[in-house]
Amino acid sequence: MANRPTKENTTVCLISLGCPKNQVDSEILSAALLEEGFSFVADPAQADVIILTTCSFIQEAVQESLDILEELSAYRRDGSCRCLLVAGCLIQRYGKDLRRRLPDVDLFLGTEAIEGAGKILARHLRGQSRQSFFLSPVLRRPKHARPLYEGRQALAPWAYVKIAEGCSNACSYCTLPKIRGPLRSRPPEEIVREAAHLARQGVEEINLVAQDVTAYGRDLEPNRSGSLAALLAELEQVQGVQWIRLLYCHPAHLDEDTIAGIGNSEKICPYVDLPIQHVSRSILKAMGRPYDEERLRGLIESIRSLCPDIALRTTVMVGFPGETERDLEQLLSFVQEIRFDHLGVFCYSPEEGTAAFSREESVSDSEKWDRYDQVMALQAEISESILQGFLGTSQEVLIEGPHEEDALSLKARTRYQAPEVDGCVILPRAIPRGPGLARAQIVRARTYDLEAELLPDGPPA
Numbered sequence: 502m503a504n505r506p507t508k509e510n511t512t513v514c515l516i517s518l519g520c521p522k523n524q525v526d527s528e529i530l531s532a533a534l535l536e537e538g539f540s541f542v543a544d545p546a547q548a549d550v551i552i553l554t555t556c557s558f559i560q561e562a563v564q565e566s567l568d569i570l571e572e573l574s575a576y577r578r579d580g581s582c583r584c585l586l587v588a589g590c591l592i593q594r595y596g597k598d599l600r601r602r603l604p605d606v607d608l609f610l611g612t613e614a615i616e617g618a619g620k621i622l623a624r625h626l627r628g629q630s631r632q633s634f635f636l637s638p639v640l641r642r643p644k645h646a647r648p649l650y651e652g653r654q655a656l657a658p659w660a661y662v663k664i665a666e667g668c669s670n671a672c673s674y675c676t677l678p679k680i681r682g683p684l685r686s687r688p689p690e691e692i693v694r695e696a697a698h699l700a701r702q703g704v705e706e707i708n709l710v711a712q713d714v715t716a717y718g719r720d721l722e723p724n725r726s727g728s729l730a731a732l733l734a735e736l737e738q739v740q741g742v743q744w745i746r747l748l749y750c751h752p753a754h755l756d757e758d759t760i761a762g763i764g765n766s767e768k769i770c771p772y773v774d775l776p777i778q779h780v781s782r783s784i785l786k787a788m789g790r791p792y793d794e795e796r797l798r799g800l801i802e803s804i805r806s807l808c809p810d811i812a813l814r815t816t817v818m819v820g821f822p823g824e825t826e827r828d829l830e831q832l833l834s835f836v837q838e839i840r841f842d843h844l845g846v847f848c849y850s851p852e853e854g855t856a857a858f859s860r861e862e863s864v865s866d867s868e869k870w871d872r873y874d875q876v877m878a879l880q881a882e883i884s885e886s887i888l889q890g891f892l893g894t895s896q897e898v899l900i901e902g903p904h905e906e907d908a909l910s911l912k913a914r915t916r917y918q919a920p921e922v923d924g925c926v927i928l929p930r931a932i933p934r935g936p937g938l939a940r941a942q943i944v945r946a947r948t949y950d951l952e953a954e955l956l957p958d959g960p961p962a
C-alpha cells in the first residue's frame with residue numbers, strides 16, 4: 502500500500518529567477534516551507550512539488566519565466582510532480598490572465614502571498630482548498646525575518662538584506678512601481694534584528710537591497726530615525742557583520758550623510774552602486790530621471806573626495822526611444838572620463854503599462870545591440886586597466902567557497918566587488934577551506950577578475 506503523503510515526505514524543488522530582491526523573496530518562501538516541515542531537493546525530476554519564483558521586469562525576463570515553466574510543466578504532465586507552483590513578479594504583473602496561459606500550474610502566488618506559501622501549499626496538498634490564485638495589492642510593509650537560517654548552517658558567508666519594498670519613483674521605462682507597489686521601508690529595528698540573526702549563522706557580509714536603497718525611510722514616521730545614514734550607523738554595531746554594502750543607490754537621492762558614513766566606516770565597503778542609466782539631458786528627462794550630466798559629475802566628485810578608494814558600479818541603458826548617435830557618444834565619453842570600476846548595460850525594452858511604452862521606438866534591435874557592444878568594449882578596457890592597479894597588493898577577501906567553473910580553485914571577493922554582478926578573486930589551487938575572511942596577495946589581473954594567493958596570516962585584527 503502506498504504511503505500516505507505527509508509534509509515531511511513531500512519534497513520541494515525551488516527554482517529562483519531574477520534579481521537579488523527576488524532572491525530574498527525566494528529565501529522567505531523557503532523559510533515558510535521549512536516552517537511547515539517540507540524538505541528540499543535540487544532536481545525537479547525528484548520533486549513532488551516544483552516552485553518557480555519569477556521575474557517580469559522586462560519582456561526578456563517574462564519570456565525566460567515562461568520558457569522555464571514550459572519545461573517544468575512536463576513533470577506535471579507526466580505525473581512525477583503533484584503540484585506546480587509559480588510565485589512572484591510574473592503573477593503580480595499579469596494577474597489572472599495567466600491561468601489561461603499556464604494550464605499546468607496548480608498554484609499562483611503574488612509577491613504578497615509568499616510569506617504564507619507553506620500553509621497555502623499544505624492546504625492545497627491536503628485537498629482542503631480549491632483556491633489557486635493568491636494575489637493581493639502590494640501595499641503591506643514587508644515583515645520578513647529570514648527564519649531560513651534558523652538552526653541551520655548558513656550556506657554562504659554573505660546575504661542580501663531587503664530594507665524596503667516597492668518604489669515611489671516614476672522612471673518612464675520601469676514596470677516595478679506597478680508590480681511591487683509604492684515604497685514601504687522596513688522598520689530599522691527589524692532590519693538590525695535580521696542582520697544580527699544572519700551574523701549568528703556565519704554571515705559576514707550583508708548587501709542592502711531595495712528598488713531604491715537611498716529612498717529608505719522616507720515613508721517612516723519622523724520619530725523612527727528612519728534615514729539610510731542612521732540605519733547604516735546601527736548596522737555597523739551588529740557583532741559579526743564585517744562588511745556592509747549598498748546596492749541600487751539612486752543618483753538623485755544619495756545624500757552627503759550617507760557618503761560620509763561610507764567614507765568614515767571600517768565596515769561599510771568603499772563601494773557605491775549608482776545606476777545612472779544615461780547622461781544625455783533629453784534622454785534623462787524622457788526617462789523621468791531628475792538629474793543631468795553636470796549633477797552626476799558633481800556627485801561622483803563628492804563621493805570620490807569623501808571616500809578616495811571608492812569602487813563605483815553603474816548601470817546604463819541604450820536604445821531608449823529618441824537616443825541619437827550623439828547621445829550615445831556623450832554616454833561613451835562620460836564612461837571613459839569617470840572610469841567606473843563595474844558597469845552593466847541594458848538594452849531598452851518597451852514595457853506595456855509604462856509611460857515610455859507609447860513612445861515610438863527609434864532604435865532598431867540590432868542598433869541597440871551594437872550600442873550595447875560599444876559600451877561593453879569600452880568598459881572591458883577600463884576594467885582591465887583598473888584591475889592592473891591591484892597587482893602586487895595584499896587585500897582582505899571574503900572566500901565564498903569552491904569556484905563554480907573550477908573545483909580546484911576557491912572563489913572570493915574584495916570589498917570592491919559585489920556578489921554575483923561584479924568580477925571576483927580566483928584563488929587557484931588553494932588548500933580547500935571554509936568560507937570567511939582571509940588575506941590574499943593579488944598576482945594576476947584578467948578583464949573582470951583577479952587571481953590571488955592566500956597569505957598565511959588571515960584577516961587583520
Ligand code: SF4
Pocket residue numbers: 668669670671672675676677678712713751
Ligand atoms: S528607481 Fe526607477 S528604475 Fe528603479 S525601480 Fe524605481 S522606477 Fe524602476
